[in-house]
Amino acid sequence: MAELTGLADDRALLGRTSTAERVADILRSRIAEGFFPPGTRLSEDSIGGALGVSRNTLREAFRLLTHERLLVHELNRGVFVRVLTVDDVRDIYRTRTLVECAVVRGLGAPPYAVEGLAAAVAEGRRAAREGDWKGVSTANIHFHRELVALAGSTRTDEVMRSVFAELRLAFHVVDDPRRLHEPYLARNRRILQSLEAGRGEEAEKLLAEYLDDSLEGLVEVYARRVSDQGTGRA
Known part of the structure; x- marks a missing residue:
């Protein structure tokens, strides 16, 4: 399987000081990149063999990721990548709004160190030109x-x-990442421009509107997609 081949490539990252935390870092990244989609059962034997780690180390990594709500353990079935509910999505955005808006509100006097934001905006625009909508999603998270x-x-x-x-x-x-992510390329850029100009209040307003609209759009498509999967129409 391709995802296990990728894990074998990651084995070199573990070095001689392999720990459950470092295994969890690798698996977290693989889950975020979509190598293990929601609902996937994670095989201890296959993943442990690919990474060259003990069963105990892998189980501890699973425990850490379960605590982070990325995995779920089902009795007598195994460990699975978690499938979120619509309520989960709403709670994620509630947390994002509380934290992200507070960060912008607390920036203090300009100028702001926005180099990382500018790099993420450029990354997203480059991915969009190449038609790489998964890359646009990644750039958006980076922003x-x-x-x-x-x-x-x-x-x-x-x-x-x-x-x-x-x-x-x-x-x-x-199932339509372009429709979901493309509108926010321009909105990320507007937030960046407001911060570059030292207009923190404007940036916070744009961000709050962004998060509200993003939640509404994601809930709409996510609820429909999960419903279709549950009725076998995915």
Whole structure:
């Protein structure tokens, strides 16, 4: 399987100091990239063999990712990549709004260090030109991760890393990523331009509107897609 081949390539990242946290980092990235879509059962034997780690180490990594709500353990069935509910999606956006808007509101006096945001905007536009809508999705996550990083808080970064990883689970269920992500390329750019100009209040207003609209659009397509899967029409 292609995803297991990719994991074997990641084996070199573990080195001699392999830990459950580093295994979890690799699996988290693979889940975020869609190698293990929502609903996928994760095989201990296959993944442990591909990464060259013990069963105990892998189970600890699974436990960490279950705590982050990326995996779910089903009794007598195994460990699966979690399938979000619409309520999960709404709660993710509630958290995003609380944190991201607070970060922008608390920036203080300009100028702001927006180089990371500018790089993410350029990454998204480049992916769109190439018709790589999965890449546009990734660039969008990068933009908001860089926005959160403006707070200069390691703890906030860690919290939102988990939130953004959960968000990607919803994105992987959507069957028309261009329709979902393309409108936000321009909106990311407008937020960036407001911050470049030192207009923090304007940037916060644009961000709040962005998150409201993004939630509405994602819930609409996500609810329909999950419903279709449940009735066998996916």
